[in-house]
Amino acid sequence: MASVTFDKATRIYPGGTKPAVDQLEIEIADGEFLVLVGPSGCGKSTSLRMLAGLEDVNGGAIRIGDRDVTHLPPKDRDIAMVFQNYALYPHMTVADNMGFALKIAGVNKAEIRKKVEEAAKILDLTEYLDRKPKALSGGQRQRVAMGRAIVREPQVFLMDEPLSNLDAKLRVSTRTQIASLQRRLGITTVYVTHDQVEALTMGDRVAVLKDGLLQQVDTPRNMYDRPANLFVAGFIGSPAMNLVEVPITDGGVKFGNSVVPVSREALSAAADKGDRTVTVGVRPEHFDVAGAESDQGVAVSVNVVEELGADGYVYGSARVGGEDKDLVVRVGGRSIPEKGSVLHVVPRPDEIHVFSTSTGERLSD
Ligand SMILES: Nc1ncnc2c1ncn2[C@@H]1O[C@H](COP(=O)(O)OP(=O)(O)O)[C@@H](O)[C@H]1O
Numbered sequence: 001m002a003s004v005t006f007d008k009a010t011r012i013y014p015g016g017t018k019p020a021v022d023q024l025e026i027e028i029a030d031g032e033f034l035v036l037v038g039p040s041g042c043g044k045s046t047s048l049r050m051l052a053g054l055e056d057v058n059g060g061a062i063r064i065g066d067r068d069v070t071h072l073p074p075k076d077r078d079i080a081m082v083f084q085n086y087a088l089y090p091h092m093t094v095a096d097n098m099g100f101a102l103k104i105a106g107v108n109k110a111e112i113r114k115k116v117e118e119a120a121k122i123l124d125l126t127e128y129l130d131r132k133p134k135a136l137s138g139g140q141r142q143r144v145a146m147g148r149a150i151v152r153e154p155q156v157f158l159m160d161e162p163l164s165n166l167d168a169k170l171r172v173s174t175r176t177q178i179a180s181l182q183r184r185l186g187i188t189t190v191y192v193t194h195d196q197v198e199a200l201t202m203g204d205r206v207a208v209l210k211d212g213l214l215q216q217v218d219t220p221r222n223m224y225d226r227p228a229n230l231f232v233a234g235f236i237g238s239p240a241m242n243l244v245e246v247p248i249t250d251g252g253v254k255f256g257n258s259v260v261p262v263s264r265e266a267l268s269a270a271a272d273k274g275d276r277t278v279t280v281g282v283r284p285e286h287f288d289v290a291g292a293e294s295d296q297g298v299a300v301s302v303n304v305v306e307e308l309g310a311d312g313y314v315y316g317s318a319r320v321g322g323e324d325k326d327l328v329v330r331v332g333g334r335s336i337p338e339k340g341s342v343l344h345v346v347p348r349p350d351e352i353h354v355f356s357t358s359t360g361e362r363l364s365d
């Protein structure tokens with residue numbers, strides 16, 4: 001087993017003007033499950049492929065344990081990769097697919113059979129070992145792709161959107177299986193997804209990328225509690241955090257009829273940049289909600305209500321910071337307002353996030 005280090009690793013594609021991945025710096029601990037997440041085109045696959053040796057590194061270095069692998073061919077890196085399309089050989093049985101890499105490596109037949117059977121048992125594939133991939137469901141094919149990685153007992157697993165071909169329900173159950181399998185095997189894993197829910201539920205830590213630039217690496221809890229900038233704030237969490245530009249006043253920020261207290265440090269950091277407003281972030285679940293009779297906070301006209309049973313989401317419009325804004329507010333399942341009605345909402349002071357309007361960086365602690 002081993003740690004993985006991206007040491008200012010950079011990839012510039014031939015003909016490209018700016019790096020697809022720009023000085024990526026992450027240290028992944030031995031046995032850790034790290035998720036790389038971000039919107040399409042942000043450089044997730046490129047980062048993973050650099051680690052795999054499938055893509056040249058144009059600057060910086062990549063290490064596995066204390067080995068510098070930056071210029072090693074893929075086969076010498078002791079990694080196993082699970083691709084989005086699984087890349088199974090259609091003419092081979094499940095057992096042969098799973099054992100293929102070992103066969104190429106010259107491992108003897110009995111040993112291959114033993115390893116394949118062990119992996120099949122872990123993955124619940126024992127009864128399918130003699131089938132061809134086309135006779136399997138999507139979920140079973142996904143597990144064969146996992147099995148092929150497991151039998152190699154690599155130092156590092158690399159997975160690029162391995163669940164994206166599964167339907168929504170299977171995706172949820174399979175993500176739990178992969179996470180628990182990884183913990184059981186204890187193999188350092190770098191997992192790529194564009195889905196922030198997958199990232200938060202599976203990763204020990206999550207790394208958010210945008211335009212080839214690392215935005216934040218943190219535990220799922222810290223990503224939710226302390227997003228480092230406006231991009232991460234808007235990307236992590238569903239429905240997304242409400243972000244509104246509001247004037248700075250004495251001791252806080254003005255949110256409609258209420259002044260929400262904000263730390264002196266955050267306010268003076270904004271003032272130091274010459275800003276007269278800050279951008280306040282409030283997650284839908286962090287408003288105190290009162291009826292139309294209240295004179296607190298801002299009035300939200302309810303446009304759409306999504307009822308989810310246990311709770312509901314109100315999509316409304318409000319006048320805040322001198323602008324018309326769409327806001328999303330979570331309400332209890334037993335207190336769903338009527339469409340067309342008016343709510344008054346005030347952010348909970350200890351749950352608000354304050355960002356610099358000019359730079360996007362987090363100001364509150
Ligand atoms: N082989 C390639 N040649 C040129 N540009 C590429 C190549 N592969 C990816 N890119 C570009 O690099 C950027 C990052 O791509 P990628 O790593 O595939 O993103 P992601 O996996 O996050 O969707 C994108 O702008 C993409 O168009």
Ligand SMILES: [Mg+2]
Pocket residue numbers: 044045046
């Ligand atoms: Mg990709």
